[in-house]
Amino acid sequence: MRIRYFAWIKDITNKDDDVIDINHPKTIQELKKYLENLYPELRKHFLQDVLRFAVNQEYVSENLSLNPIDEIAIFPPVSGG
Amino acid sequence: MRIRYFAWIKDITNKDDDVIDINHPKTIQELKKYLENLYPELRKHFLQDVLRFAVNQEYVSENLSLNPIDEIAIFPPVSGG
Amino acid sequence: MIKIQKKNFNLEEEIDKIKNKHSDIGAQTSFVGYVRDLNNNKDVKYLNLEVYEEMAFKELSKIENNALKKWSLIDTLIIHRYGKLNVNEKIVLVSCFSQHRKDSFNACEFIMDYLKKDAPFWKNEFYYKDDEWLENSK
């Protein structure tokens, strides 16, 4: 499972992505717990509910179940155009 | 007073304009009478009320009084754009 | 700016000329009208576009001024061609420049609506057997 970071999320993680090989999270909720552990600064942004998640390049609701081959992305509100 | 014709009005008048030097019409109503005399085919179009009039390059209502120095234009509905 | 001309125009050049004057422009909406190959179910050969030029300037200026009153615009550009125009050629460009996108969208559509309604241009459309003077729908 690959987790990709965009925009200022990368300033917190200091990298573009993480790869989880074992014990991968089964839901977005579990993923958040996992990432809060790795990057405590993310916790306040999860609480504020401002970040968006995509699974395999599609926006998702939180109750979707995650698979080991998924590409997950975490990013702040967009500002294109 | 100069009367200018546009689009298919010119197919009726066979010219771009007429100049009235004496006894010029005082209103659009009088102008219509004058032109019906010159170009009987215009009458049916006046009756159908499809033509538009401009005085000195501005759309006008019929009760405006006309002056000898005015430039009047008569034309069908527009189709620019 | 209003231009009434026979010759073709280049979108990039015309829009850039205005854009380069104002670094506060964030949004530009433009409309281009073209001669279509088919109209009234007939194959079109070409258009002959007639204009009452002095009045067209006055009417387009009025429409432009009304748009400037209604929306927050930085600049506007209207180019309308006349004369013989073949299928696929550009007929008209309306371009509205603003800080934010809604102003440019609304103003561009407003100018096109009033241009179609009031600007003194007439299309004489030539088909293979006959021709017709068009009228814009109300």
Next chain:
Amino acid sequence: MIKIQKKNFNLEEEIDKIKNKHSDIGAQTSFVGYVRDLNNNKDVKYLNLEVYEEMAFKELSKIENNALKKWSLIDTLIIHRYGKLNVNEKIVLVSCFSQHRKDSFNACEFIMDYLKKDAPFWKNEFYYKDDEWLENSK
């Protein structure tokens, strides 16, 4: 057609390329977004525009397809740039081609609204002393 690219583009060339494919196009509405010199009351030096490219293609295709379902369109074009963009540079082009003008106006505005809401691009705006990640208003 969707293009996501670093390099600048020429409006005339890009729009002409699509127009030349279809002689039934009578109307084309386009929107261009530019880097403004002033934002958040600060002088802007440049933007760094980040993209999640694979997702941007998917999202823009969805938006384009929704527009094609809602309006009678002949073709559409979206170009979105990324990377370092200076003040006055073009950021985005959305262009909608149709027979009649209302379809192209409505579709162009619709695509811009959803692009701003959902397409995964992020502007990092650099001022003279600091920088900021922008967020589009809802």
